[in-house]
Amino acid sequence: MISADARRAPHRGWLLWAVYGVLGAVLLAYLVSLVVRADNSSELVDGWLVAAFEFVGSGLCFLRAWLSPGRRAVPLAFGVGTLSWAVGDLLLTMESSGGATVPTPSIADVFYLGFYPALYVGLVLLVRRQARDVTSAMWLDGIVAGLGAAGVCAAFIFGTLVRTTGADPAAVATNLAYPMGDLILLALVVGVSAILPGRRNAQWVFIAVACAVNAAGDTANLLKAPGGDFGFATIFDAVAWPTAILLISLALWLPGRGKALGVAHKAPGMILPALGAASGLAILLFGSFHPVSAVALGLATATLVVVGLRFWVSVVQMRALTHKRHRQAVTDDLTGLGNRRQLFYLLNDFFADAADPTTPRRDLGLLFIDLDHFKEINDSFGHSAGDELLRQLGPRLIGSLRSTDVLVRVGGDELGVVIMDADIEYATAVARRLIAKLEEPFVLDAVSVRISASIGIASAPTDAGDSAGLLRCADLAMYRAKLRASSYETYRKDIDEDGNRLRLVEELRTATQEGRFLLHFQPQVNLGTGEVTAVEALLRWPHPRLGLVPPLDFLPLAEEAGLMPLITDWVVDQALAQSATWRAAGRDVPVSVNVSVSNLLDKRFIPSVSEALGRHHLPGSALTVEITETSIISDFDECKRVIGELRTLGIGVAIDDFGAGFTSLAYLGTLAVSELKLDRTFITGIAEGADRDLALVRATIELGHALGMRVVAEGVEDDATLTVLGGAGCDIAQGFFISHPMPAADLVLAAVVVSGPPQLSVASNAG
Structure with missing residues (x-):
């Protein structure tokens, strides 16, 4: 499993595996030697060897940056961080040579602690590169999970660390900075796991293991050496730091692509945030009966504060989602106009207000528009051209309407216009303006096309007392316009008497065309x-x-x-x-x-x-x-x-x-x-x-x-x-x-005998 760069140059991939194989073998041999030598180990030799491992790991990070034009930020940040740690190890080895006691803090601590901000920057850049579509809610989930995990670690570790680091404030602050830095790293990695469960890949696995190994090494070293005395005889912390740096460098050479986002808020993706919230609450409850470090209590409190913020974001998102779904439900996918459902929402609201005796009377005009010969456009230019015509139609007609008027696509080549606070005269004037707009040519596939339309006009509450009735009146008026080959017709009661006939004529027209x-x-x-x-x-x-x-x-x-x-x-x-x-x-x-x-x-x-x-x-x-x-x-x-x-x-x-x-x-x-x-x-x-x-x-x-x-x-x-x-x-x-x-x-055509019933002249093929 190697990156795309390595796959493009196979010899480079094998070389990388060979390098890491050799480093792993040497590190394993060093571990065995520590076990065999036990108390006879040389801190000076061990220090130089560990620093060498760390410099090699840092160099591999910089090599990755050099070979990744356009994507160098993450490996550079990791390279700077691991180099800072390696320099700190080198300085500590040099200061402790000859058995000298190294004070806490020292110049080496500056470089050790420089590891953490560089790693933070690299991890944040890596998350942004792989998860550009992460929402604010998902970030909050990650923060909840990270704070909860940090709080648990602080509750179990910080009390012991404070007791073992002595009374010197500078030494206490310096020694506590390491587990704090490790907690933040672990919180960040856990948070990423919470927000990107569908994107977990080899990079994040190796980074998580590296951070855990580094944190374990720091903790073991502090617990082993009260007062800040960093020794190199302990097997675990001697191997943990170079192992962590080599794992970080190796992660940069592994594939970083994950699966598409979309599962982050399903049940598995919510486990870590839920555990983080539960952990914060448990720490606060436990702290009510037993002494807990202030750091742990602070992290637990911060966890619950973020949980509250997350709940508020969820409410905002649900309201936005409800509004979005409502918009989708009343929007025509092709044209972006309102659809038939929105038309009935508007009409139903109007008639509901009209039925309220406390509401002042208002008039409403409804135009029902049917494009003439639209099928011929589809047949001549293709359905894509017909779709494009409908898309062009909306903006053109909206330009002739007021901001309070609503244009909808009822279906097919039928449109509707709801005109609020308008009598039949104003609605008729709007119809004339729309007809004039339709007379202007449309350009479809570089061809100028002219269309016409038939418009039926109805008014409420004069013509109808409900939504379906008003739409029917406008529909009948439109059929009358088609029958008379006029551009528009207003609804009249006598049209209703001939409504079925008008509809039949239009259906006959469609049957003739098809x-x-x-x-x-x-x-x-x-x-x-x-x-x-x-x-x-x-x-x-x-x-x-x-x-x-x-x-x-x-x-x-x-x-x-x-x-x-x-x-x-x-x-x-x-x-x-x-x-x-x-x-x-x-x-x-x-x-x-x-x-x-x-x-x-x-x-x-x-x-x-x-x-x-x-x-x-x-x-x-x-x-x-x-x-x-x-x-x-x-x-x-x-x-x-x-x-x-x-x-x-x-x-x-x-x-x-x-x-x-x-x-x-x-x-x-x-x-x-x-x-x-x-x-x-x-x-x-x-x-x-x-x-x-x-x-x-x-x-x-x-x-x-x-x-x-x-x-x-x-x-x-x-x-x-x-x-x-x-x-x-x-x-x-x-x-x-x-x-x-x-x-x-x-039919089966045959000769017959005229003198009798001519049953043989025509017979069914079935019989």
């Missing part, structure tokens, strides 16, 4: 051959709340909202895609789709249909467009022109629901229509033998044939009607009796 529709297909059977000659594509909307919505329930809304061109484009594309799939499988099955008058009057309708045919590599005959009589009458000349263009492309054109409207027969003869579809009401009852109804059906079929059109009867629901239609010369039939509309995957 293509959330289904096509079911209903076969059309040739009554002469029994073959399935075509299918009609029927649109369905799978709504998450309403289930499968039929077209009659949502297409009028689509017309009103101007969504029909997009929906028709989707239907044509999907229907032709399915026809291409059948064609690839060997079945040429044309598809019919319904189009509205808005499609016929749309200049891009013909190009869009032509493009879809080309995209799926299909001829025009693969598609039939069904048009109602009312669509043609609304603008006959334009419809006639569009029908002619469709027929030029080879696309079939059918008059849907024929007989239910008021189409002039003269007009019918001028249209290039390829197919007549008899309305279901036209054929109802012909199976009961109503001669008049049957005569009308026969006449219509003959008229269609005379004009060169195929005649299709839809709404066939029984075998008798199917048989009558076949006898009347009808070409094609369609209805529930033949097959209900179903997904393409469930």
Whole structure:
């Protein structure tokens, strides 16, 4: 286990281990010689040898500093401290040569005691380097643990030391300075262990052992030599000091990286501070009944004072943590704005005050903002660009608000603004300012992007009496703004009556943009051959709340909202895609789709249909467009022109629901229509033998044939009607009796026998 520097130069690592191995072996041999020589040891020889060991250890500290550019402070401090101790040992050896008595204090004591401040500086620098994220509470925990440990040591040692150091004040002060210095070192190391339990490493282990060995050597020497007489015959203190210095130097060469901080205040990390606090309390209690040194009592008192300070810091931290967690709970992570939770906090507080009769009346305005076409930005530039747009949006809009107004992100591309002490007129003025700000371009990935928004405005307590109701009012007003393509709308009571419809329109708009529709297909059977000659594509909307919505329930809304061109484009594309799939499988099955008058009057309708045919590599005959009589009458000349263009492309054109409207027969003869579809009401009852109804059906079929059109009867629901239609010369039939509309995957197209229930024409793949 060596440092990164040594790993980068392997020969250096082996050399270091060799040096410390030799030093350890020599130190062990010296220890053995002390044991063997016992009373015959030479204090002079021992003193020079110990000093030599200490100078080598100090030199290794300075070598570490020289080899660590940019991180020299700690090894330099350790080097100065160990050098000071080694010089003190050298001076003591020189002063005691020839058997001379060394006074206490002496010049050697100055260098001995210089060891401690240098070590303190080095340890503090090491802690700061390895634990830059230590909090004030963690430092206090370390101080509690250190003071408690120092108090225990003082309680057991200082009384004896005072008795053995004599009455000379200078000698007493000097001799007590050593255990005091050792206590501070040990307290610092114990404190580090308390605040950095997740960072303990080889460095701190060796430093802790070195400090403990040095303290034990000092204590043994003082207890052995009353009056300050430092002898070198004692085996323990002769070996303890050089061992401590060598361990300190070795610690500098070991890895100093620890694990990430984060476990310091879990249960294991709180053991030492808890023991320190308990020790301080125990010393004070013990001192009430037995004599204890003043130093121990002072340390115990200081421990409990720091414990009280630590408790106060904990209270402050808990309050700060509670505030921080509350801020996080009401803050949107992406934008830094308030979130939906904060919106309801503000609204709930407002309505709680409004319910208090002693509180003066206040008004509140709520803006509900929905960005238009935000999905298109995500699709075009990516979701990261959409996120960046939302991040830019907050600061821009906040600039148009008062300091008391609050902008929140409700969710997705929806924002809300709470405007305190504002009536509906002021809220409307704010909405206009926000719209103006939104008109300014945003820069996303070096591209200038412009957006718009729809804003709903509601006021409390006028419009609603609770938070959910007010948000609903603003939401409905926003939907009205979208439906009318206006920038903003204020809530009115009449909007509430149409609220569900407005919401459905917006949901339909989203479904249109994202293509959330289904096509079911209903076969059309040739009554002469029994073959399935075509299918009609029927649109369905799978709504998450309403289930499968039929077209009659949502297409009028689509017309009103101007969504029909997009929906028709989707239907044509999907229907032709399915026809291409059948064609690839060997079945040429044309598809019919319904189009509205808005499609016929749309200049891009013909190009869009032509493009879809080309995209799926299909001829025009693969598609039939069904048009109602009312669509043609609304603008006959334009419809006639569009029908002619469709027929030029080879696309079939059918008059849907024929007989239910008021189409002039003269007009019918001028249209290039390829197919007549008899309305279901036209054929109802012909199976009961109503001669008049049957005569009308026969006449219509003959008229269609005379004009060169195929005649299709839809709404066939029984075998008798199917048989009558076949006898009347009808070409094609369609209805529930033949097959209900179903997904393409469930259809199996096959020939049928017309004379009976055509059960083989369409079957489920499952069966």
